[in-house]
Amino acid sequence: MANEWDEYAENWEQDQATSIYAQHVFDCLSELVDLKGKHVLDFGCGTGLLCQKLSPLAKDIVALDGSEAMIEQLDKKELDNVEPVVDMLSRGLVAQHPAFRGQFDVVVASSVCGFLPNFSDTVDVIYSILDDGGVFVHWDWLAEGEGEQVGFTEARVNQVLSSVGFSEVSISVPFEIATNSGTKKVVMGVGRK
Template structure:
């Protein structure tokens, strides 16, 4: 799988859709979360388009992707407060890698979750990596059926976030993007981790 993404890396940002997606995501993110001084995990960061936008606001960003070629493109941006990690997100990695010694205030995933094979396990792990009152926010192409190869349904996003333990879950369709293949809706799933015990 990583090799497939490696092939896309050199031309990733030449696709206009990619830039529009990242900008739209950033605008939604800044409306939801005050990023000033935060510690952020950009899960499935790709070439770092979102990390680049968040970098001036956040204290620190761990930018993670399975594709070494994507991370090489991120490295070219020379973002001082961004630490790249080439790996799969797993409990072993989270327990052993120095970058995961502290909890995150925000975890973001931009056009990633629809491609993750073990999504429930991954989101449940993300929940454990968040500070109390932290947020996990993901954006994915919105699809009508779970049978479709790329993207997520609103129902699947909601059920995965709830099953992971998030006390407040909201899934919406904040924007659509015009692509050469047509106009596609993007869903946004927001899971908030509460410091208050569930009553």
């Protein structure tokens, strides 16, 4: 299943901003959730930079990405409690794949939702696979206005998380990253079920 992200996989971690982003995400998540003993889904896991940080804490992690080449890079990390899955998150996958046999305590998505064709439908699927009391946390580039191509406004994140049924929603801009195209702010959306 060739994917446009495959071509980036081998050199993904060579960009220092990628590792810095993953560290900031991990730091934010650690402040929000006690990860010890949790069943985690890392949606859009890429090469597994975040999985690598979560693995010593979580009970187990399903690492989902549509890029087989990204998952191959994750496999090289040899994380015992991480189950890699090459696929897109859909109701069909959730119904049929053994990795989704139980509910998740935590679902994380680091810089992935802004690239989805339908953010709202995907968040609805995420809500359905979270256990009661579970939390969904995602980080994406902050779009300063509705017309920007990549990322989300705080209002859009709030609207989508609230509309699928999360009982508690919070939105913040916890960090910014220096990239080749300038400094960019990151929006974090948290939905608690």
